[in-house]
Amino acid sequence: MITTVLIWLPIAAALVVWILPLSRYATGSLAVLVSLAEVGIWIEQAARFDFARSGLQFEQRGSWISDLHVSYHVGVYGFSLWLVGLTVVCMAAAISYGFWVGRDRSRAYFGLMLFLSGTIVGVFTAQDLLLFYAFFEGMLIPLYILLGVWGGAGRLGATVKLLIYTMAGSLLMLAALVAYGLHAGTFDLVDGPTSISRWIFLGFMFAFAIKAPFFPFHGWLPDSYREAPPEVTAILSGVIAKAGTYGMLRIAITKFPEPTSYYRTLILALAATALIYGSILAFRSPDFRGVVAYSSMAQSGLIGLGLFSGVGLGLDGAVLQMVAHGLVSTALFLLAGTIERRTTTGLFALLGGMAKGRPALATLLMTVGIISLAVPGSATFAGEFLILAGAFQRAWWWAAIGCAAIVLAAMYMLRLISGVLHEARGSTVDDAALDLRAGELALIVPLVAGLVFLSAWPAGISHHSFAGDQPVQAVQGQFK
Amino acid sequence: MIHTPHVDWFAISTILALLGASFVALLGAVLVPRRLRRRFAATVSALGFAGGTLASIWLYVESAGGHRVISDAFYRDRWTALGQILICITGFVTTLMGAEHVARRNDDHIAEFFALLLACSAGMAFFVGSANLMVMFLSLEWLSIALYVLCAIDYDVAGALEAGLKYLIIGSFGSAALLFGSALVYGSTNHIGFAEIAAAGGSGDGLLVLGLAMIIAGLAFKMSAAPFHMWTPDVYEGAPTTVTAFMSAATKVAAFMLAFRLVRTAFPGEEHLWSWAFVGIAIASLAIGNFAALVQRNVKRMLAYSAVSHAGFIMFGLAAGTPLGGRAMVYYLIPYSAMAFGSFAIVGVRERELGVPVTLDNIAGFGWERPFLGVAMWSFLFGFAGLPLSGGFTGKFYVFSAVYDRGWGWLVVIGVLATLLSLWYYIAVVRAMYMRATEPEVTGGAVVVAGGAPAREPLLQAAVAICLVVSFGSLFAVQPLVELARHAAGSLF
Numbered sequence: 001m002i003t004t005v006l007i008w009l010p011i012a013a014a015l016v017v018w019i020l021p022l023s024r025y026a027t028g029s030l031a032v033l034v035s036l037a038e039v040g041i042w043i044e045q046a047a048r049f050d051f052a053r054s055g056l057q058f059e060q061r062g063s064w065i066s067d068l069h070v071s072y073h074v075g076v077y078g079f080s081l082w083l084v085g086l087t088v089v090c091m092a093a094a095i096s097y098g099f100w101v102g103r104d105r106s107r108a109y110f111g112l113m114l115f116l117s118g119t120i121v122g123v124f125t126a127q128d129l130l131l132f133y134a135f136f137e138g139m140l141i142p143l144y145i146l147l148g149v150w151g152g153a154g155r156l157g158a159t160v161k162l163l164i165y166t167m168a169g170s171l172l173m174l175a176a177l178v179a180y181g182l183h184a185g186t187f188d189l190v191d192g193p194t195s196i197s198r199w200i201f202l203g204f205m206f207a208f209a210i211k212a213p214f215f216p217f218h219g220w221l222p223d224s225y226r227e228a229p230p231e232v233t234a235i236l237s238g239v240i241a242k243a244g245t246y247g248m249l250r251i252a253i254t255k256f257p258e259p260t261s262y263y264r265t266l267i268l269a270l271a272a273t274a275l276i277y278g279s280i281l282a283f284r285s286p287d288f289r290g291v292v293a294y295s296s297m298a299q300s301g302l303i304g305l306g307l308f309s310g311v312g313l314g315l316d317g318a319v320l321q322m323v324a325h326g327l328v329s330t331a332l333f334l335l336a337g338t339i340e341r342r343t344t345t346g347l348f349a350l351l352g353g354m355a356k357g358r359p360a361l362a363t364l365l366m367t368v369g370i371i372s373l374a375v376p377g378s379a380t381f382a383g384e385f386l387i388l389a390g391a392f393q394r395a396w397w398w399a400a401i402g403c404a405a406i407v408l409a410a411m412y413m414l415r416l417i418s419g420v421l422h423e424a425r426g427s428t429v430d431d432a433a434l435d436l437r438a439g440e441l442a443l444i445v446p447l448v449a450g451l452v453f454l455s456a457w458p459a460g461i462s463h464h465s466f467a468g469d470q471p472v473q474a475v476q477g478q479f480k
Numbered sequence: 481m482i483h484t485p486h487v488d489w490f491a492i493s494t495i496l497a498l499l500g501a502s503f504v505a506l507l508g509a510v511l512v513p514r515r516l517r518r519r520f521a522a523t524v525s526a527l528g529f530a531g532g533t534l535a536s537i538w539l540y541v542e543s544a545g546g547h548r549v550i551s552d553a554f555y556r557d558r559w560t561a562l563g564q565i566l567i568c569i570t571g572f573v574t575t576l577m578g579a580e581h582v583a584r585r586n587d588d589h590i591a592e593f594f595a596l597l598l599a600c601s602a603g604m605a606f607f608v609g610s611a612n613l614m615v616m617f618l619s620l621e622w623l624s625i626a627l628y629v630l631c632a633i634d635y636d637v638a639g640a641l642e643a644g645l646k647y648l649i650i651g652s653f654g655s656a657a658l659l660f661g662s663a664l665v666y667g668s669t670n671h672i673g674f675a676e677i678a679a680a681g682g683s684g685d686g687l688l689v690l691g692l693a694m695i696i697a698g699l700a701f702k703m704s705a706a707p708f709h710m711w712t713p714d715v716y717e718g719a720p721t722t723v724t725a726f727m728s729a730a731t732k733v734a735a736f737m738l739a740f741r742l743v744r745t746a747f748p749g750e751e752h753l754w755s756w757a758f759v760g761i762a763i764a765s766l767a768i769g770n771f772a773a774l775v776q777r778n779v780k781r782m783l784a785y786s787a788v789s790h791a792g793f794i795m796f797g798l799a800a801g802t803p804l805g806g807r808a809m810v811y812y813l814i815p816y817s818a819m820a821f822g823s824f825a826i827v828g829v830r831e832r833e834l835g836v837p838v839t840l841d842n843i844a845g846f847g848w849e850r851p852f853l854g855v856a857m858w859s860f861l862f863g864f865a866g867l868p869l870s871g872g873f874t875g876k877f878y879v880f881s882a883v884y885d886r887g888w889g890w891l892v893v894i895g896v897l898a899t900l901l902s903l904w905y906y907i908a909v910v911r912a913m914y915m916r917a918t919e920p921e922v923t924g925g926a927v928v929v930a931g932g933a934p935a936r937e938p939l940l941q942a943a944v945a946i947c948l949v950v951s952f953g954s955l956f957a958v959q960p961l962v963e964l965a966r967h968a969a970g971s972l973f
Contacts, residue, residue: 018855063959064958066959067807068878133868134868134873135868138867138868138869144910145910145914148911148914148915149915156915159907159911159915163907164900171899171900172896174866174876175893175895178877178880179889181881182881182884
C-alpha cells in the first residue's frame with residue numbers, strides 16, 4: 001500500500017494542480033509539500049524495510065489485464081528502495097528549485113514535475129513488465145513537455161532527439177516484452193521464468209542502453225542536458241538515467257542469465273567505452289553543464305561495468321554508485337542553475353573567480369566536485385572502488401580501464417572547479433552576482449549532507465541492497 | 481405466394497430507434513420554425529442515439545447465445561450489439577459537436593444533417609449485423625449514400641462539394657467491387673448466407689477466391705486501408721469536420737467488425753488466404769499512412785493519413801483472426817474511436833476560430849489559449865503514438881500480442897517501427913501547439929478573426945470530455961472492455 005501511495009500521490013497531486021485554479025504560490029507550495037511528503041513516506045518505508053529478508057516487500061498486487069496475465073504489481077527490493085529514495089529526494093530538490101526560481105505557467109509546470117515524480121517511482125517499483133514499460137514510457141511525456149516549453153533556445157531540436165532516441169529503444173522493448181510475456185505465460189517479473197532468447201535480451205538492453213546512456217547511444221544526451229531547465233536536467237541525469245541501469249539489473253541480468261554471459265564482453269566493452277569516451281568529452285566540454293552531462297554518461301558506463309562484471313562486489317558497487325552519482329549529479333546541475341542565473345552563462349570562457357566573496361557557493365561546489373571526482377573517503381570512491389574490484393575479478397584489464405577513467409574524472413572535475421571558482425574573474429561575473437541565498441542553500445545542502453553521510457557510511461547502501469548481502473545469489477535466485 | 485418471415489423486432493430495435501429519430505428530425509425540417517430547428521433536431525438526434533445505445537446494451541445483455549433472425553438475414557448476437565453500442569455512442573458525441581458546428585452560417589440544412597446522421601448510423605447498425613451478402617451490400621449502400629450527402633452538406637464551404645463528389649465516385653467503386661465479389665461468391669457456392677457459404681466449402685475454387693479478394697477490397701475502401709485509401713485525405717479534409725470526426729470513428733468500427741465476422745463465418749476455409757491478404761494490407765497501410773503523414777502541413781490531412789496507418793494496426797487483429805485477435809481488434813477500436821473523434825473535434829474548434837484550414841503554423845499557441853482542449857489534444861496525439869497515457873497504449877500492446885501469438889514476431893517489429901515513425905508527426909502538432917509562439921500573421925488576416933474570447937462551445941467541450949474519459953478510462957479498465965469483446969467474439973468461434 002505504501003508503495004502505491006508513493007507512486008500515485010504525486011500523480012493525484014498533479015491532477016489537482018491542473019484542475020484547480022490555484023495561484024502561483026499556492027501551486028508551488030502544494031507541489032513542494034507533496035514532494036516533501038513523498039520523502040517522509042519513503043523514510044517511513046525505509047525504516048520498516050527488513051534488509052535481512054529476501055523477496056519483495058511492501059508488495060501490492062491487483063488485476064489489470066487478466067486476459068494476458070498482466071497485473072498491477074508493485075513492491076520494493078533493497079536496491080529499488082535506495083533508488084526510490086534517490087528519486088523522492090532529488091525530485092523534492094528539483095521542485096523546490098522550480099518554485100525558488102519562479103517558473104512561469106506554474107500550474108502546468110508543477111503538475112508535470114509531480115507527474116514525472118510519480119512515474120519515476122513507478123519505474124523503480126513496478127514488478128510487472130507492462131506496468132514497468134508504461135511507467136518507463138510515461139516518464140517521457142512530462143519530460144518532453146518540460147524540455148520543450150521551459151527549455152533553452154535550442155530546445156525544439158533537443159526534444160525531437162530525446163523523443164526519437166528513447167522511443168526507438170522503448171518500442172523495441174515493447175516488442176521484446178510481448179515476446180517474453182507470451183512465451184512465459186505471464187508478464188509478472190517476480191513469477192516470470194528466465195529466458196535464453198538473445199533477441200529478447202537485446203530488445204531490452206537496447207532500451208536501457210539508450211536511457212543510461214551507453215556509447216554509441218548517447219546522441220540525445222548533450223542537447224537535452226544543455227537545453228532543459230537545470231532542475232529537469234538534474235532529474236534527467238541524476239534519476240532518469242538510473243532507470244536505464246536499474247532496468248539492466250532488474251530485468252536484463254536477472255531474467256536473461258545465458259544471454260548476459262554471452263554478450264558480457266560486448267556490453268562491458270560498450271560500458272568501458274562510455275566511461276573513457278564520456279570522460280574525454282567531459283574534459284573537452286566548454287561549459288559547466290556539458291562537463292556534468294558527459295561525466296554522467298561516463299558514470300553510467302562505470303555502473304554498467306559493475307553490473308555486468310557479474311560478481312558481488314561489482315553489483316554492490318553499482319547500486320551504491322547509482323545513488324551517490326544521482327545525488328552528485330543533481331547537486332551539480334542545480335549549482336549550474338544557480339550560476340547561470342547569476343551570470344547568464346555556463347561557459348568557462350566567461351566564468352571564473354567566483355570563489356572570491358562567495359564562500360557558500362565555493363564551499364558547496366568544491367565539496368560536491370571533490371566527491372564527484374571520487375577522492376578517497378567519499379561515497380563515490382567507495383562505489384568506484386567496489387566496481388573496479390568487481391571488474392578486476394572478471395579480468396584485470398577492465399579494472400585498468402576503470403582506473404584510467406578515475407584519473408580523467410579528476411582532470412575534468414578540477415577543470416570545472418577552477419574554471420568557475422578560480423582563475424581570473426570572468427567577464428560575466430560582477431558584484432551583482434551574489435553568493436547563494438538561504439533558499440538555494442536549503443535545496444542543495446541536504447543533497448550534500450546526504451553525500452557526506454554516504455561517504456561516512458557507504459555500507460549503508462552497499463551492504464543493504466541485496467538480501468543477506470549476497471548479490472550474486474540474489475540475482476541468480478531472481479530476488480525471490 | 482411469398483411467405484412473410486417472422487420478424488424479431490427486438491433484434492433490430494437499435495436500427496428502428498435510429499430510423500424513427502431520423503424520421504422525426506426530417507419532419508422537423510419542414511414543420512418546426514427555423515429558429516427552433518437546430519435545437520429541435522439536435523435534441524431528437526441525441527434522444528435517438530441515447531435510445532439506440534440503451535437498446536443495443538439491452539440487446540447485448542439478452543443475446544448471450546447468438547443466432548440469426550428474419551429469414552436468417554441478420555445476426556442477433558453480442559458482436560452485433562457491441563458494434564451498435566460503439567456506433568450509437570459515436571453518433572451521440574457527433575450530435576453534441578454537430579449542434580454547435582454544422583452549417584452555422586445558415587440553419588437551412590441542420591435538421592437534414594441530423595436526419596442523415598441518424599440514418600447513416602442506422603445503416604451502420606444494420607451493416608455490422610448482416611448475415612448474408614445481400615444485406616451486407618444493401619446496408620453498405622445505405623450508410624454510404626447517407627455519408628456522401630453528409631460530406632457535402634456544407635455545400636457553400638469550399639471543398640465540401642468536392643469531398644462529397646470524390647467520396648461518391650471512389651466509394652461507388654468500392655461498393656461495385658464488393659457487389660461483384662459477392663456475385664462471384666454466389667456463383668461459386670450458390671449461397672448468399674455467410675454460414676451457408678462456409679458450409680458449401682468450395683475451397684480452392686478460383687471464382688470463390690477472386691470473389692473473396694474483391695469483397696476484401698470493397699471493405700478495405702470503407703476501412704480506408706491502403707492501397708484503397710486514396711479518397712481518405714481529400715474527403716477528410718473537405719468534409720465538415722463534424723462529419724470527418726464521425727466517419728473516422730464510426731465507419732471504421734462498422735467496417736472492421738463486419739469484416740471480422742465475414743471472414744470468420746463465411747470463409748473459415750480460406751483463412752490462409754485472407755489472413756495474408758490482411759497482413760499485406762496492414763503493412764501497406766502502415767507504410768503509406770505514416771510516410772504520407774510525415775510531410776503534411778494541414779492537420780486534418782495529417783490526421784487522415786494517421787487514420788490510414790491506424791487501419792493497419794487494427795488490421796493486425798483482423799489478420800490474426802484468432803479469438804485473441806478479435807478481442808484485440810475490438811479493444812483497439814474503442815480508445816481509437818474516442819481519440820480520432822476527439823482530435824478531429826478539436827481541429828474543428830480551431831478551424832472555427834480562424835475560418836481557414838488548420839495547419840501546423842496556425843495551430844501555434846492553441847495549447848495555451850484553450851487549456852482544456854490543448855491538454856485533450858496532446859493526450860489524444862500521444863495516445864495515437866502509443867504512449868501510456870490512454871488506451872491507445874494497451875490497444876497497441878493487444879494487437880502486437882495477437883500477431884505475436886499467431887506466430888508473426890516480425891510483424892510486431894514492423895508495427896514497432898511504424899509507431900516510431902508516427903511519433904514524428906504527432907509530436908509536430910504538440911510542438912506547434914505548445915512550443916511555438918503565436919505569430920500575428922498565422923490567423924490569416926484580421927478579416928477572419930473578429931477578436932475577443934473564443935466561443936465557449938459547451939457541448940463540444942462535453943463531447944471532447946467524453947472522448948477523453950473513454951480514451952483515458954480504457955487504459956485502466958482494460959479487462960472489463962476485453963470481457964465485453966470476449967463475450968461478443970464468443971459468438972464467432
